[in-house]
Amino acid sequence: MKVLVAVKRVIDYAVKIRVKADKTGVEMNNVKMSMNPFCEIALEEALRFREAGKASEVVVVSMGGPQCVETLRTGLAMGADRAIHVSTEIPLYPLAVAKLLRAVAANEQPQILLLGKQAIDDDANQTGQMVAGLLKWPQATFASKVYFGDKNDVTVEREVDGGLETLRLQLPAVITTDLRLNEPRYATLPNIMKAKKKTISKLTPEELKVEIKPDFKILEVVDPPKRKGGVMVGSVDELVDKLKNEAHVI
């Protein structure tokens, strides 16, 4: 069984982002980039499927400019078997990514398409659901546990607002990962070396016969309103007094 994992290159989660002065976006120059943490979790899960004998091949796919190759190399160093780079300089939003993924899935015929539940840059939380809809596959979003059944099915525990919910999906299916699904491994040096020999195939949206037509425009990006600096209080009594007589919240 083949597992396809979509990964996105984003500003590293530990970087404090800076909004550009011209309001066109956030500063990307000389900023540490990494694989989106939720995508790492998705890839880790796929690797565990393979290690458990459930999956035979793990393929990572990423889309965008040439820098995506770095992220794919990271995926290969973590243990993916091969990689696909869908190369384009057009800004991609979730619907376009979902269409490209559908086309890649049509070529690759995976039984499971794994994605992170959201990317920590645009926080959209859409791509997995969209591609599941386009492929007409069932979906389990926000997964915190995945078990394989014996009837070509998976059982997925998912994190929902009220607690946890369990679904059973027939394969092929789309699964998006939440934080607590697993803890991704680090790439070891030997694996980083090995990754250099693995294949990254390149495709274009044209080759995939996907037309990217943006129906969404970013007008401006600004800093959120700053909270005014508060005060330190010296004691619980002072805190209670402030909450009662200054903030009037108790």
Added chain:
Amino acid sequence: ASTLVVGEHEEGVLKASTLSAVAAASALGDVSVLVGGFGPSVHKAATQAASAHSAISQVLVVDWEKVKHELAEPWAELLLMAQEKGKYSHVLAASSSFGKNIVPRAAALLDQTVVSDVIKVVDEHTFVRPVYAGNALSTVKYTGSGPCFMTIRPTAFPAGQASAGTPAPIATLDTGTIKSEAIGRSEWVGQHVQRSERPELGSARVVVSGGRALKSAENFKLLETLADKLGGAVGASRAAVDAGFVPNDMQVGQTGKIVAPDLYIAVGISGAIQHLAGMKDSKVIVAINKDADCPIFQVADYGLAADLFQAVPELIEKLPDKRQVSA
């Protein structure tokens, strides 16, 4: 503009987040509310929806076994069918786990984008949404030919007053025509839902949250006592959830619940940006932490550098008793 709001209810009572979605939609014009589920509870929720807001002109009720649970496959098809019938200019839901699961799937089926987690409606097609865990705000314009799909962040849209006028008419949607190969390929197996007497985290007036410094599940009782004294809900940082002190649905942050109560008390939480993303719109923030240098104090209105195991019991003792249900 005419908007379809996808409603959510629990045992026949509309969720607070749905009322927020209606409030957001009312800024766009005429509102239809879709209420789906299976059995008598749906009709009860529909009756409530009919009087939930003066902008609501119609309630669509769907009593269908397939949408008894929040399975995305039948729900997305249902949205599609409702959209085909009503030709709405906007389709909108709260960015709850339900809305986030269903809306993008339905939108993709109609070749539409989604504007997610909207915090401000600028005009019919221009919206503000947070990106980078709320560290930047992006103003976006939908340029497609419609319908415009969106999810809204409930804390940014206070629920309006229930309408005192004539209730909106309730129409039943026939699901007989819905066919999709995806329906039936997913099955709801079960759920593990936390029941609490406390107000809902997302809409509580007061939230008391704990972090890793609480050290154990047992110690969270201290925060429960504090929350009960204030009539509030209890939340947690990711670290506290990952450590197994509390269940996942209590997590406040970028990937957990977004809260904006009148009073947020962060206890033993250092204040990672991912946590701040979930609570920094609270009106008043109190932080109690032993480490006077931790980042939570930079967003707190009142900071107390103290051992929580001394400060919290003292606070419980000295607070006026406001044991009440949050309005």
